[in-house]
Amino acid sequence: MIVTKTKRGTNLEDVQEMNRSLIIRLMRRRSVCSRAELTQASGLNQSTITNIINELISWGIVVETGVIDGKKGRRSIGIKLNGEPYKIIGIRLARNTITVALFDLEGTEYRKQQIPIHKMDGSANAFNRMKEMIGDMIEFNSIGQVVAIGVVTPGPLLRDEGRIGLMTYFPGWEKINIQEELMNEFALPVYIEHDAKAGALAHWWFGSSHQDHGVMIYVAAGQGVGAGIVIDGKVFRGSLGMAGEIGHMSIDYNGPLCECGNRGCLELYCSTSALLQTLKKEYPSLESVWKEINEDRSSETKEAVRQAAWFLGFGLVSIINTFNPDRIILGDELAEAGDLVHDTVKSVINEYVLPEISRKLTIDLAYEDKDTMLLGSAIVAIESILDLPSSYLNLQNEK
Numbered sequence: 001m002i003v004t005k006t007k008r009g010t011n012l013e014d015v016q017e018m019n020r021s022l023i024i025r026l027m028r029r030r031s032v033c034s035r036a037e038l039t040q041a042s043g044l045n046q047s048t049i050t051n052i053i054n055e056l057i058s059w060g061i062v063v064e065t066g067v068i069d070g071k072k073g074r075r076s077i078g079i080k081l082n083g084e085p086y087k088i089i090g091i092r093l094a095r096n097t098i099t100v101a102l103f104d105l106e107g108t109e110y111r112k113q114q115i116p117i118h119k120m121d122g123s124a125n126a127f128n129r130m131k132e133m134i135g136d137m138i139e140f141n142s143i144g145q146v147v148a149i150g151v152v153t154p155g156p157l158l159r160d161e162g163r164i165g166l167m168t169y170f171p172g173w174e175k176i177n178i179q180e181e182l183m184n185e186f187a188l189p190v191y192i193e194h195d196a197k198a199g200a201l202a203h204w205w206f207g208s209s210h211q212d213h214g215v216m217i218y219v220a221a222g223q224g225v226g227a228g229i230v231i232d233g234k235v236f237r238g239s240l241g242m243a244g245e246i247g248h249m250s251i252d253y254n255g256p257l258c259e260c261g262n263r264g265c266l267e268l269y270c271s272t273s274a275l276l277q278t279l280k281k282e283y284p285s286l287e288s289v290w291k292e293i294n295e296d297r298s299s300e301t302k303e304a305v306r307q308a309a310w311f312l313g314f315g316l317v318s319i320i321n322t323f324n325p326d327r328i329i330l331g332d333e334l335a336e337a338g339d340l341v342h343d344t345v346k347s348v349i350n351e352y353v354l355p356e357i358s359r360k361l362t363i364d365l366a367y368e369d370k371d372t373m374l375l376g377s378a379i380v381a382i383e384s385i386l387d388l389p390s391s392y393l394n395l396q397n398e399k
């Protein structure tokens with residue numbers, strides 16, 4: 001799909017598209033609502049709402065739910081979004097796993113499949129496995145149609161080029177144009193995003209407060225370290241889409257050399273890859289580390305995790321001073337350690353950030369029950385679909 005970025009005017013068709021987009025987004029935040037409620041919330045007039053809703057019903061994206069009681073005892077017909085006919089394949093590429101899942105337009109997950117990958121087998125093999133999983137997932141889908149693919153990858157990601165700039169601990173991916181190859185293979189639009197940015201977006205989408213304004217930073221401290229910065233609901237990407245690569249922010253100019261060429265990069269101190277390297281002899285996996293900590297068997301292991309969390313907090317101090325966020329969410333593997341990491345990060349930040357700033361700052365752990373970066377891979381695609389609903393969602397009409 002070609003969207004002309006240089007266009008500056010707004011045609012009548014664009015206005016219609018913007019209104020459809022607005023209505024779907026308003027409905028996404030409500031379960032069942034009425035046309036009157038949407039008229040009020042959007043500021044559009046009644047006949048515009050009627051036309052748009054009729055169109056969305058014909059696309060199968062909105063359904064009527066029967067009579068509901070409105071304000072002042074007025075009864076009306078309830079309507080709600082129906083994401084089921086429009087499916088998205090969400091993919092999370094990590095350094096040791098590939099996860100592929102089937103979602104609908106509302107972000108509901110239908111099926112998930114995960115495989116382990118290893119750098120010894122090479123990135124080309126891993127990429128072939130990914131394609132097979134996507135093919136299987138498309139075949140599995142029985143209701144509606146897959147309309148887009150979303151992929152999230154560790155960074156640094158060259159988003160406009162559709163490929164990873166460098167994947168530390170797993171070389172070779174930088175040679176593969178993931179976006180272009182998947183588009184050619186499956187003839188579907190493919191959206192690619194840095195995993196931490198997608199995780200940030202997922203938290204904003206499903207966040208309990210449903211806030212519209214503010215600065216939220218999602219920190220993905222896993223096999224690498226990255227951050228997603230969301231400002232007033234939009235992901236901050238920077239010039240090349242590489243903003244938030246805090247893993248390669250140096251905390252020691254004299255420190256060890258990193259694969260990126262810099263010295264003392266944050267992820268050398270607080271990624272789970274680095275943590276496992278420190279604990280290498282004793283632990284085959286991260287699960288065994290968490291188990292040991294929970295059972296309180298080794299004070300040395302606990303100290304190593306606390307140390308990693310301390311470095312993460314220390315790195316975040318610079319990020320907080322740069323962006324003055326209202327909310328920080330600690331996610332990915334290191335956050336699985338729970339309170340030990342949460343409390344340590346909070347105490348470092350309280351110690352090194354001005355009290356005026358830290359008083360206004362909330363630091364939370366990410367949802368435990370969801371892989372927010374995987375969910376984010378679908379949301380990145382959904383957001384693009386919702387920007388141009390008529391291009392993706394009127395499939396029924398074309399048949």
Ligand SMILES: [Zn+2]
Pocket residue numbers: 247248249258259260261262265
């Ligand atoms: Zn680095």
